[in-house]
Amino acid sequence: MVARAGAVALAAAWICVASARAGTPTPASLPVHAGTSATTPTVVDTGLVVFRQWLAKEHPGYGCDEGPARFRNRTVEAAYPGQRFYYALTYTRGIQPPFPNSISVVVAVDEGFRVIPFRPGSPPSYALGLRKIGSPKDARLAAAAVSILGSCDPGERRWSYKPDRFKAKKTSAGWKATYDYDGMYSSWVAFDRKGGVTGFGGSAPPVP
Numbered sequence: 017m018v019a020r021a022g023a024v025a026l027a028a029a030w031i032c033v034a035s036a037r038a039g040t041p042t043p044a045s046l047p048v049h050a051g052t053s054a055t056t057p058t059v060v061d062t063g064l065v066v067f068r069q070w071l072a073k074e075h076p077g078y079g080c081d082e083g084p085a086r087f088r089n090r091t092v093e094a095a096y097p098g099q100r101f102y103y104a105l106t107y108t109r110g111i112q113p114p115f116p117n118s119i120s121v122v123v124a125v126d127e128g129f130r131v132i133p134f135r136p137g138s139p140p141s142y143a144l145g146l147r148k149i150g151s152p153k154d155a156r157l158a159a160a161a162v163s164i165l166g167s168c169d170p171g172e173r174r175w176s177y178k179p180d181r182f183k184a185k186k187t188s189a190g191w192k193a194t195y196d197y198d199g200m201y202s203s204w205v206a207f208d209r210k211g212g213v214t215g216f217g218g219s220a221p222p223v224p
Contacts, residue, residue: 063125067102070131079115080104088168095161099145105168120168142213149211155184159193159205
């Protein structure tokens with residue numbers, strides 16, 4: 017077990033070396049802990065460590081209901097193969113959130129430990145790592161994934177964005193996918209000819 021723990025630690029050291037060679041600042045805390053027992057080694061999620069450090073620097077004193085944590089969602093993983101997403105989520109309420117500096121954000125952490133926020137006010141940021149769109153099926157999947165990331169909610173608690181519920185149409189500018197909830201609420205996502213996200217919006221049902 018000692019040899020195994022040593023091998024894991026050596027792997028972490030190689031990560032630090034690779035980051036230094038790439039000119040990327042190495043996170044201040046990248047240890048690999050031996051865990052609570054010699055038989056249960058625990059490997060730290062380096063991306064999560066980096067995300068926490070980024071939050072503390074960019075949003076000091078932040079508060080949220082969920083996270084910071086890995087963003088895990090099958091639709092998003094299918095539309096953004098190989099990307100590692102992390103998030104912090106503050107629930108939508110009919111009253112003021114209980115945090116003085118509440119935050120909802122989704123970021124990608126690349127192989128160089130660079131944090132890349134996906135910002136609703138900047139639709140093109142959602143094109144990073146998005147699979148190529150060549151058919152209505154691709155457009156529906158991409159639209160669902162963008163909508164889920166835009167909600168910052170991997171569990172889709174407020175509304176479920178199923179790809180097959182979207183209607184995709186090819187336009188002169190690229191693609192546009194729409195999702196009609198019940199005749200009263202709808203969402204849409206638009207893509208250019210190269211698959212870049214040019215905009216998204218709409219309205220979700222009210223908070224229960």
